[in-house]
Amino acid sequence: MLKASKKPSKEKAQVRDKALKEALTPSSKLISFERGMKLDCGAHLPELNVAYETYGTLNADKSNAVLICHALTGDQYAASNNPVTGKLGWWLNMIGPGKPVDTEKYFVICVNVLGSCLGTTGPLSINPDTGRAYGVDLPVITIHDMVKAQNMLIDHLGIETLFAVIGGSMGGMQVLQWAASFPEKVFAAIPIATGAHHSPQNIAFNEVGRQAVMADPDWQGGRYMQEGVIPSKGLSVARMAAHITYLSEEGLQRKFGRNLQDKDAIGFSFDADFQIESYLHYQGMTFVDRFDANSYLYVTRAMDYFDLAADYKGVLGNAFMGTKTRFCLISFSSDWLFPTEESRTIIHALNAAGASVSFAEIETDKGHDSFLLDLPEMFDMVEGFLSSAARARGLE
Amino acid sequence: MLKASKKPSKEKAQVRDKALKEALTPSSKLISFERGMKLDCGAHLPELNVAYETYGTLNADKSNAVLICHALTGDQYAASNNPVTGKLGWWLNMIGPGKPVDTEKYFVICVNVLGSCLGTTGPLSINPDTGRAYGVDLPVITIHDMVKAQNMLIDHLGIETLFAVIGGSMGGMQVLQWAASFPEKVFAAIPIATGAHHSPQNIAFNEVGRQAVMADPDWQGGRYMQEGVIPSKGLSVARMAAHITYLSEEGLQRKFGRNLQDKDAIGFSFDADFQIESYLHYQGMTFVDRFDANSYLYVTRAMDYFDLAADYKGVLGNAFMGTKTRFCLISFSSDWLFPTEESRTIIHALNAAGASVSFAEIETDKGHDSFLLDLPEMFDMVEGFLSSAARARGLE
Numbered sequence: 202m203l204k205a206s207k208k209p210s211k212e213k214a215q216v217r218d219k220a221l222k223e224a225l226t227p228s229s230k231l232i233s234f235e236r237g238m239k240l241d242c243g244a245h246l247p248e249l250n251v252a253y254e255t256y257g258t259l260n261a262d263k264s265n266a267v268l269i270c271h272a273l274t275g276d277q278y279a280a281s282n283n284p285v286t287g288k289l290g291w292w293l294n295m296i297g298p299g300k301p302v303d304t305e306k307y308f309v310i311c312v313n314v315l316g317s318c319l320g321t322t323g324p325l326s327i328n329p330d331t332g333r334a335y336g337v338d339l340p341v342i343t344i345h346d347m348v349k350a351q352n353m354l355i356d357h358l359g360i361e362t363l364f365a366v367i368g369g370s371m372g373g374m375q376v377l378q379w380a381a382s383f384p385e386k387v388f389a390a391i392p393i394a395t396g397a398h399h400s401p402q403n404i405a406f407n408e409v410g411r412q413a414v415m416a417d418p419d420w421q422g423g424r425y426m427q428e429g430v431i432p433s434k435g436l437s438v439a440r441m442a443a444h445i446t447y448l449s450e451e452g453l454q455r456k457f458g459r460n461l462q463d464k465d466a467i468g469f470s471f472d473a474d475f476q477i478e479s480y481l482h483y484q485g486m487t488f489v490d491r492f493d494a495n496s497y498l499y500v501t502r503a504m505d506y507f508d509l510a511a512d513y514k515g516v517l518g519n520a521f522m523g524t525k526t527r528f529c530l531i532s533f534s535s536d537w538l539f540p541t542e543e544s545r546t547i548i549h550a551l552n553a554a555g556a557s558v559s560f561a562e563i564e565t566d567k568g569h570d571s572f573l574l575d576l577p578e579m580f581d582m583v584e585g586f587l588s589s590a591a592r593a594r595g596l597e
Numbered sequence: 598m599l600k601a602s603k604k605p606s607k608e609k610a611q612v613r614d615k616a617l618k619e620a621l622t623p624s625s626k627l628i629s630f631e632r633g634m635k636l637d638c639g640a641h642l643p644e645l646n647v648a649y650e651t652y653g654t655l656n657a658d659k660s661n662a663v664l665i666c667h668a669l670t671g672d673q674y675a676a677s678n679n680p681v682t683g684k685l686g687w688w689l690n691m692i693g694p695g696k697p698v699d700t701e702k703y704f705v706i707c708v709n710v711l712g713s714c715l716g717t718t719g720p721l722s723i724n725p726d727t728g729r730a731y732g733v734d735l736p737v738i739t740i741h742d743m744v745k746a747q748n749m750l751i752d753h754l755g756i757e758t759l760f761a762v763i764g765g766s767m768g769g770m771q772v773l774q775w776a777a778s779f780p781e782k783v784f785a786a787i788p789i790a791t792g793a794h795h796s797p798q799n800i801a802f803n804e805v806g807r808q809a810v811m812a813d814p815d816w817q818g819g820r821y822m823q824e825g826v827i828p829s830k831g832l833s834v835a836r837m838a839a840h841i842t843y844l845s846e847e848g849l850q851r852k853f854g855r856n857l858q859d860k861d862a863i864g865f866s867f868d869a870d871f872q873i874e875s876y877l878h879y880q881g882m883t884f885v886d887r888f889d890a891n892s893y894l895y896v897t898r899a900m901d902y903f904d905l906a907a908d909y910k911g912v913l914g915n916a917f918m919g920t921k922t923r924f925c926l927i928s929f930s931s932d933w934l935f936p937t938e939e940s941r942t943i944i945h946a947l948n949a950a951g952a953s954v955s956f957a958e959i960e961t962d963k964g965h966d967s968f969l970l971d972l973p974e975m976f977d978m979v980e981g982f983l984s985s986a987a988r989a990r991g992l993e
Contacts, residue, residue, distance in 0.1 A: 242865035341865040401849040401873040402841065408874045409838045411867060412881075416830035418814055434812035442805045442838050445798065450933075453797040459904060467902055469638035469737040471807060471894055475901070477797040478804045485808075498867055505871070506863055508855060537846075537933075 244340035247329050251354045252320025253312040256280050257304035266360045269311040270368030270375035273500050274492050276319045279311040286491050294575050301584035314347045316499035324495035337423030344507045348378045362386050369393035369572030374507050381520040389590040393531045394572045396543035397517050398508040406446055407501040410439030414494050436494045437485030444484045449535035449568035518553035527557040529586040533571040534564045640736035643725050647750045648716025649708040652676050653700035662756045665707040666764030666771035669896050670888050672715045675707040682887050690971050697980040710743045712895035720891035733819030740903045744774045758782050765789035765968030770903050777916040785986040789927045790968045792939035793913050794904040803897040806835030810890050832890045833881030840880045845931035845964035914949035923953040925982040929967040930960045
């Protein structure tokens, strides 16, 4: 059985809460919009906090800003140490001096998404109406809501047009939403390993994860924060299930095969005999230390609800009609969560809308998670596309 | 949140236990081997019960027996009503008078596998050493153990050679194990939608399911029977996760798409908005009523441990060297749990061993579960192969 935590749940909750608070050190950036914001569900969020990081320098005419949109369990620490985990930025191979998203040329902004748990308003935030954490009283949010919150920050920073918006997976959904909702504000868009809607299979996997969280008695109907506990076991199971979908069968075969973990023969038990089991246990356990269970519910739900065509009378091309944004799409051959076919659907729509589109399917056995990995073809594609766009934008 | 049960867990446990007991009505067949059996793990099972059903009539020279091997959560009621669920036999379209496995020609036997919960020895069985149900004190079993138990029944029935052994998924693993372990006893073998080992991705999904069960506090360290409860929520989550793997992405798209369940617009909540969510909830809930949680651990583990080549010095062909069994393999184009590639691996091994092999990959979007569905191409293939084998066996 998975030992999800050696520490008692309550102590673990305190350690985690402290780490999440420390995430907002003075070096982290936080802006509060006291006017709040109207959400797609109809509710009004009375106050909106937006936590973000920046890298590089905004030029005089504010034309070199690049917005990085993070994935489901990502965060704003794209190119700097995450203070909760102590780990390096999750896209450090993409963003930095001399990197494809070159911080010597561009001013890079990465925003913790609405509903998440690293400083931007989410279930752990204090509800000003009650003085207690929202928990599941936070209204359900959408990808469009996430983008509207990011747009409030961009406006606040006085940036009229983003040079580029870039993101993978759920980050790619935000890129598409930005291009559809604020076409005049997006000069170039790079949606990676994503789709214009969440497929039924993806909704199904998300629902399994949510049910695993909600089945944990420590979830306490979503009010676990008040009890000082965490639904660790349920959230671990959710993460394990999701993690399988981030990898490909070929990749699993190559990396793990049926190799045993620290033993010469199967143990005839329910402990982790196989390396793949140990690996999943580790993924589950470490996730619990860095992510809030209710945030997992909210952000997965936002993905499920994403269906860009539906917002444009069922015709995806309408979402981009007349757009001047130039697009670069990237997919990965072994990604079965967002297969290349979903990128092709977007390309057809962009073509129908007369948009400028580049596209590459990169051959790899590393599955959906490829966008986070060291893939020279991806870096070359992003760098080439951005350089060309920078020339067109007069940045070079 | 999933309402896994409207009845309290304890009452539900009693209803389920009663149903499982009634499954062994006088019409069901049960044989007890008081000598027990030696298991692959080294332990000796002190007593072995084998529950089975038969259809058709054994001929005078006992040459027309067909053994049907069931899948993970299947049972012996292949062509008769399941007394627990009241549902029709799970392979009623395959087995019966005039069906591909024609009960007017063949004597069909279907055995509840070792470790399951419909009468054959499993975690719900009474441990003669303690007088209480085994629970997780039952030694871990293997596919080979399942086949050895079936073989004891076949010997008991005085059948020297099975005319055919047929099964899909885990049933197919048993077919391969039969052909490898008892080649002289298997005239013809039909492994469907299966593989010669469990892949790391499949192990990963099984481990998620087991962790979901074991994370449920009602699992009680595997001793829930003594408390009169069931780990319903954990077992539901396990079943939901597994069920996704039984279907294909195309099939889900065609059957459910992003259709909403009994509503016109998304509900901005964590209830089941989408049809695919309701469908999975239903699969989870009904499963809990018919299957034992500990059996789920044991039978999934047996699948994980299956690696036929490993038992033959790493060379799969060795498992079939010199075999006279004639094989018919069937795979399904959209099956991603046991992709066609895994059937091809078996075919290469059979070719290397000089065996007689027929093979078809059937085009369908119905995924792994296709073997249970109404697929004329599959029925034609099975019927044709069996007729030809029957002529060779002198049965026609």
